[in-house]
Amino acid sequence: MLQDQPNIQSMLEQVETIERAAQSKELEYAEVLSRIHPNLLASAKNLIHYRTLRSFDIRELQKQLGRMGLSRLAKAEGHTMASLSVTATILRALLLGEFVEKERVNLTITKAQEIVRTHTRKLLGYRTEGRRTRIMVTLPGEAAEQPELVFEMVQKGMNCARINCAHDGPEAWKKMIANVRTASRALGVHCQVAMDLAGPKIRTGELQPGLKVRRFKTPKDSLGRVKQPVEVWIAPAPHPTKPYPHLPLSSVELKKMKPGDKLYCRDTRHKKRQFRVTKVLDDGCLAEAYRTVYLGEGSQLFTDKKLKSRPLTVGVLPPLEAPILLTTGDILRIHRSNELGESAKYDDNGQLIDVAHISCTSEEVFEQVKVGEPILFDDGQIEGVIRKVKDGELYVEILHTKEGGGKLRADKGINFPDSNLSIRGLTTKDRKDLPFVAEHADVVNLSFVNSPQDVRDLIDELSQLGAANRIGVILKIETQAGFDNLVDILLEGMAVYPIGVMIARGDLAIEAGWDQIGRVQEEIMSLCQAAHLPDIWATQVLENLAKKGIPSRAEITDAVMAQRAECVMLNKGAYITQAIGLLDSILRSMGPYQEKNAPMLPAMEGAKRRK
Known part of the structure; x- marks a missing residue:
């Protein structure tokens, strides 16, 4: 052992350096910590400790610890100081060649696991017997008029019903909630109701009406x-x-x-x-x-x-939408005015008279984007680059669409992944919807959280409504800015209780890039675990099954990976009850193999079809 002493000494010094840095960073955050809800104070401190740990490159230290058969600190998210303390104690004992008593820490591994379970139960309700991970489901509009559909969704395993405030209205929302409550009572379970504020999503404007x-x-x-x-x-x-x-x-x-x-x-x-x-x-x-x-x-x-x-x-028919067909090389004019969008115009000889055009729902972008920045439409299905910015208009060259061209419709998302946009979270519509949400829902979902100020605005509104700390809050992370500011966003949100995070992977993948979304969602889950906050794995889970009735192999694998989150969200579709049933089965079967991000090893079994 003597010849390894210099190496062990170096490892011990690295661990002690990280410990001191984490303690120092906690002191720096003293003012922020003074505003944290008492139920989350230990968790907030651990988040700071973990983020400090991750500011170091410890890959070589991890390799050395692994070669000695010791913990590599790879699963230290929920109990950072305890993991560092245990590692330092073992290294000191090896260095001295004698027993060294471990330092006492307030947040043990067992305590951290219990805290996460408590916070999850408070926000998302009780889990379904036989599985750890909850299931959240977006209610379709039909749920207002079809109580039997809602009953079946709860019966299949829905733990939390999500209502999107971007659609329908208070009358329909009230019916949906009543149907959820009735189904819950009838089945003897509790299904939470979460309402999504629409948020400041940038979308395409209206189009010229088509034929009736x-x-x-x-x-x-x-x-x-x-x-x-x-x-x-x-x-x-x-x-x-x-x-x-x-x-x-x-x-x-x-x-x-x-x-x-x-x-x-x-x-x-x-x-x-x-x-x-x-x-x-x-x-x-x-x-x-x-x-x-x-x-x-x-x-x-x-x-x-x-x-x-x-x-x-035949009586009055609503006009069909006339989508704009865009192909590579086309120019699209995006304007601030509410002029109805339409396709490009050509003369009798096929010569272009006027380029296609469409409005944008957010006026702020015209002052904040720059020439050369990319622009994406409809979840990235149409890609372009801004070629000219002039007088409340953007001229965009289309760089990529699907084969045969892409159809751009009204009310489709627009993303500016490389633009520095300063668009705030709560919209006028959100503030109008909040009183209803605060009165009727168990949880409010805040969309497009980009900064701590967005969270502060929501908390201020809830406080004025007397709903802060009475209604749960879920912060939806769906932009680069939201991810980059996540630690400060979480600390701001932890002023109220209960609170959680939704990983909105659709917009997030477009913003961060498809090559980065895997890493980004892993980092979000790690930070949530460090803060002991429940995380919700969302967007396109079992999407093919919910919409078409047949799952793809890739989305089955994705659903298996989702087991690590506290909750998985399904979107609406014609086959949503089948999707709930399959997800319930997957989560039950995978439960013995995964405890958060730690793989478990039950006795190996052969493959068998579950009935």
Whole structure:
């Protein structure tokens, strides 16, 4: 051992240097720590200690510790000073060749694990028996009118229902919440309600309206054969509870229809088509078509095959959206004015008359972006670069779209990943929505948190509403600035309790770059663990399954990785209940193999299908 003494001495000095630096940094943060909620004070100190540890490059020290069979400090997030103290004690004992009593620390490994569980339970409610990780699910608009859907979601394992304030309104939100509460009581479980403030997301503006036409499309198999008819609700108003495609007809003739009757027409393509009535109700009828039908406002349907009867006229139809088709090399003009966007215009010879244009919902960006900076649309599906900034307009050259061109629609996200934007968190709409959220929800989700000031603004608003420390807070990290300022953001947020973090990987991947998102989400999880705050793994989890009914292999792997978080979020989709069920099964089966970021080793089993 003597020949290793210089090496052990050097290792001990490195550990002691980190310990002193962590203690010194804690003193620097004394004023910030004075504002921390009492339940989070020890956690806030540990966050400071861990961030200090990570300011050192300890890779060589880790290798040396590993070669000696000692802890490599790789899992020290939740108990940094305890891990450093234990390591220093062992190194001193090896150096002296005798027993050395370990220093007492307030935050032990066991205590840190219990703190995380307590904070998670306070914010996200009780876990489902048999799995550690909670499931949060975004409620679709139909959840307001379909209590049976909400019941099934809770029954399948939803622990927290998320309502996005960017959609619907107070009347629908109130119905959704009532359905969640009713389902929870009926099933004897508690499902939290979290409401997402819309936040200052930069989006594309409105487009010129398209034609007033509706397509009733029959689903087909891979060979192009009709699998089943399309069901259509024919009535003056949409169906009150079911999302059937709606054909607006207002005529006394409808009241005379009976099951088996047919309605005939020539659609907008002058093709012969027919609907067969399957059910007649007081306010309309259900009908089915076995071939795709296009009908416009004013189109006529007849009760006889020769189209000689008194016509039934199609009523008012909403215009179709006319998306802008963009290909590589195109120029797109983005403007501050509310002028409706439209595609490029060409003359009869195919010569360009005017470039495509669309407005932007945020006026601030026009003063803050620069020529040469990248710009991304619709979750990065369309990429461009700013070529000119002039008089409230940006001229963007399109650099990349999917093959055949990308369709840019209204209300799609715009990202400026390299621009230094100073856009604050709470919007006018957020402040308007907050009283409802504070009264009815268990948790408020703050979108696009970029700085400690954004968090302070929310806490001030909640304090004025008497809701601070009564309603939980989740900070959504979805920008580069949010990640870069995360330690200070967390410390600001820890003034209230309970609090957690959502890793909004969609916008974050666009902002940070696809090559960086893996590292960034790992760092966010590490900092959350250091602060003993629950983290929520969000965006595109089992997305294919939720929307199309079939999961991809890649998203199954992603769901398995999500087990390390305290909560996983699913977005809405036609197959959302199936997605909840599969995620519940994955989290249960993976629970024995993972405790946060520490792999566990249960007895090895063969592969077997779970029933």
